[in-house]
Amino acid sequence: MSEHVDILDQLTASDYEYKYGFESQIEEEVVPPGLNEETIRLISEKKGEPEWMLQWRLQAFRYWQTMKEPHWANVRYTPIDYQAISYYAAPKRKTQPRSLDEVDPELRRTFEKLGIPLHEQEVLAGVAVDAVLDSVSVATTFREKLQSLGIIFCSMSEAIREYPDLVRKYLGSVVPPNDNFFAALNSAVFSDGSFCYVPPGVRCPIELSTYFRINARNTGQFERTLIIADEGAYVSYLEGCTAPMRDENQLHAAVVELVALAGAEIKYSTVQNWYPGDREGRGGIYNFVTKRGICLGESSKISWTQVETGSAITWKYPSVILKGDNSVGEFYSVAVTNHRQQADTGTKMTHIGRNTRSRIVSKGISAGYSQNSYRGLVRVNPSADGARNFSQCDSLLIGDKCGAHTFPYIEVHNPTAIVEHEATTSKIGEDILFYCNQRGIDTETAVALIINGYAREVLSKLPMEFAVEAQKLLAISLEGSVG
Amino acid sequence: MAEPILRIRNLHARVGETEILRGVNLDVYPGQLHAIMGPNGSGKSTLAAVLAGREDYEVTEGEVLFDGKNLLEMDPEERAREGLFLAFQYPVEIPGVSTATFLKTALNELRKHRGQEPLDAMEFMNLMRERAALVKIDPTFFSRSVNEGFSGGEKKRNEIFQLAMLEPRLAILDETDSGLDIDALKIVADGVNALRSPARAFLVITHYQRLLNYIVPDVVHVLYRGRIIKTGPKELALELEAKGYEWVTETDEVAL
């Protein structure tokens, strides 16, 4: 019992969660479902937050109460009962599998296919192997090195306590609490997340990474991430997800904010592989995320790269506000949907500064009975002289029961702007597969070959190790989609 | 004589309710080149597709032995790995997959099947260069997506290039000559001749005697309404050219 309290304290009072990375090490103690001001006060208190943070959350909650869940995305799902969700989970020790032999074979098969090293498999599967804990979190391993460069990389909870000035200045500056329904919800109840600050002129020497996992059932997950690259700084951040099998729908509404000051560059890469539900679409995760970056300073650059294979429903538009003159925004995306998955994803590029440039490369792959939509907005404000955008939106269909949709919105309010949009649709049909078979290539390999070729331009933007993993992930998520 | 590479006995196949192959018999021996001719819609491509294992066709009767093994039991990729190659009448385009990647994957699958090590990048490149020269394929094609944006003739030449790379035991060429200009026809024919060997057999489907001037067949068959109704020496092709199919089909009608 005292052990439980101990750990609870550690989590709420420090960056425990981040040091040890994985919540699956611990069984979660869940606060009763429901959302009201009391819940928010409880969260804030458990986390030992200062008063200003509590007020910020409460303000967001009040916004949220006045807002309606958006339904314009091209996705369908049974309504979410926000009062049935539990908004805070505290950890306690649970009986862990003692070795990988006790782990769900399906999960292990996936790990093996991904080529995840054995010790990492153990961590991911929650095996009680203390010796490997540190290897999980790059944050821990490289923390000292980062500190010597003045780079701050810690959990959001820690940042709120240790770096309140930075947090107060930038939190909500890109995605205001009243931005949208899910952002307001996140602002009110966010559990934790990552915080990163890179000081002027510093090039972060390693790829910062973190793995997010969703654990206890029925626990909405509300991650909050804030990354700031000061003048002339550079940082590359990786976000990767794997999730174990679940039978109940889980809401995930994260907010990610990026701020690039003059001459700074932020690269944000995601491989998203949350549980998509079974073949009938039961039990997958709802992923309603708000990701946005602002190129605040001149000649700054923000680049989003995402490989989306998971979740039952994805609703996600990593965006860039191009405020600084000569700033650059990029969006590279591969979104795979199979079985009954639905994805509505894309980006928003808002050109404000002069000579701002944006590039959008979106590759949708749909199989099974899935629906895959690209939704993108390119807006050029009157101030954005010489703005340029190039968009390439390709759809690949596997089989004939799935759907691909493209909704490009273009709003140009400056006559000097040049906006280009290209779109293609191709299909992997029986003919192509038979042709490959006839050359000795089996169907699974053929599909992998084709989609890797198709997604190459996006995969090449990922950091090396990630690219390899992503490539395998694409093939795995499309397994059984043909033949 | 040696055992046949391909032995077809009383092969019947249909699509839906329509019977397209209605009792095909054929023996092809190592080193031989057989030409199959016949009017449009007689079932030539169907025969090729059934041999390659296309699922659209249901085999209702008969037997096919490939090097003594039951061909009809094998998956299409197994047939390919066992050494059956089909040069398609209409080669498909594979977006995003370079010719080099495609062929490397295919060749290494074949090698794996034969218990050989995969070729390394250098060996593979050298092999590609050497075989491409055979059908005068420009090395710039290696990095282009398979058949994507290729002209009709280039696609056909690419089929023969793949044949040269994969070195099958039995190569079936479905109208590889149609759509080729005279120079390309000569190139393809030279390529095929260079690839003839005592251990390999060819089944060449064509409408034109012209090709057979360059690629001299050992045997010529006429396929008509799903059956081989006439078999003869290379001169048969000349005779067909002169007299048309009616000449054989009429006698067939009588014989039936």
Ligand SMILES: Nc1ncnc2c1ncn2[C@@H]1O[C@H](COP(=O)(O)OP(=O)(O)OP(=O)(O)O)[C@@H](O)[C@H]1O
């Ligand atoms: N998948 C299919 N569905 C329906 N009918 C088919 C199918 N494939 C072939 N057929 C029919 O079977 C018959 C034989 O077709 P096949 O393509 O084998 O002829 P072919 O001898 O190759 O003709 P060509 O000289 O024009 O290439 C034709 O009547 C054709 O319409």
Ligand SMILES: [Mg+2]
């Ligand atoms: Mg034909």
